[in-house]
Amino acid sequence: MPTQSQIVLASTSAFRKALLEKLGVDFITCKPKTDETPLENEQPQQLVARLAQLKAQAGAKLHPNSFIIGSDQVAVVKGVVLGKPGTTDKALQQLAMLSGQAVTFYTGLTLISPDQQLKTIVEPFVVHFRSLTQDEIKAYVQKEQPLNCAGSFKSEALGICLFEKLEGRDPNTLIGLPLIALNEMLIEFGLNPLLV
Template sequence: MASRTIVLGSTSPFRKALLQKLNIPFECAKPNIDETAHKGESPIELVERLAIEKAQAISNFPNSLIIGSDQVALCDDEILGKPHNFDNAVKQLTKFSGKAVTFYTGLCVLDCSTNKVHSLVEPFTVHFNQLSQNEIENYIKAEEPYNCAGSFKSEGLGICLFNKLEGEDPNALIGLPLIKLVSLFKQHNFDVLSEQ
């Protein structure tokens, strides 16, 4: 079989950096989809559906495997997205102080030649320290995490905000669970180590 093209259905620099860890060539494409939740849709259903829709939105690459991914943060049964600005980031981190926040990352791999889809949702829980207003504001000014769901970068100074991380793959928190991705690739007969 001719080598398949890997396409990451995301323009996120964080997801791109994670996928580079697998040492395989890939392309990036931006999927344009409506990310509005459906009525009655759970956060888990939402991220899995959006991951699949993102992959399907760019399925015009011949002989390729397309990766779709989406993530939400959940705290006190409220879905939280990207803060986009300082004030919203302060609100999010103030809400998280002393609490556990679960991130759900939807992941899908679509084979363009067969239209076969394998997908899953990977949870990851972050336990926050009790945070003072000063700590919150100092952190946000230092790292400006405005494009990160939950208002922090766990791969950077965000680690100072936590007392415990709970999950199978720390990459899931950054937006692309690589352990599960390798497993989904195998279901499509694509072996990352054989491609080295």
């Protein structure tokens, strides 16, 4: 692939990197320096759209004349934005709160083309949790240690046992990068992953 058309994932997330590898395109990653503090009264969809765009723009400064991908995600239940738990106690609390609930994940995705076209979308995905016992929650957290995951679970692994059903266009969205939408955007901007 020519240098001027390289693909850059403006993220250091191992999950997003593994997802992008599914498209079979050569890419590099970079760490975008962005302030992720929510603005006052900012809605979750606005937050992820703004942060995805800021990350992509930060990546574009580091790698001009490239396709730059930025993404950000939040989980929302009953109007509360869920962060990464960080500790076992917080993970147990989060999962107890999620038991029997529907959680909406909003994933912001921005693509900047080499000629500076920019497109941002927000892709929703809903996870319906089954009613969980305290023993199930404790066992799950102990086995999977999901302390760096918003909502305290890993859907691509044992976390699938926590769910009743999943609703959304693209299961990759839940893990952090909506590949169907990304593929559509790349094609719109002149790069078809199937033809690279």
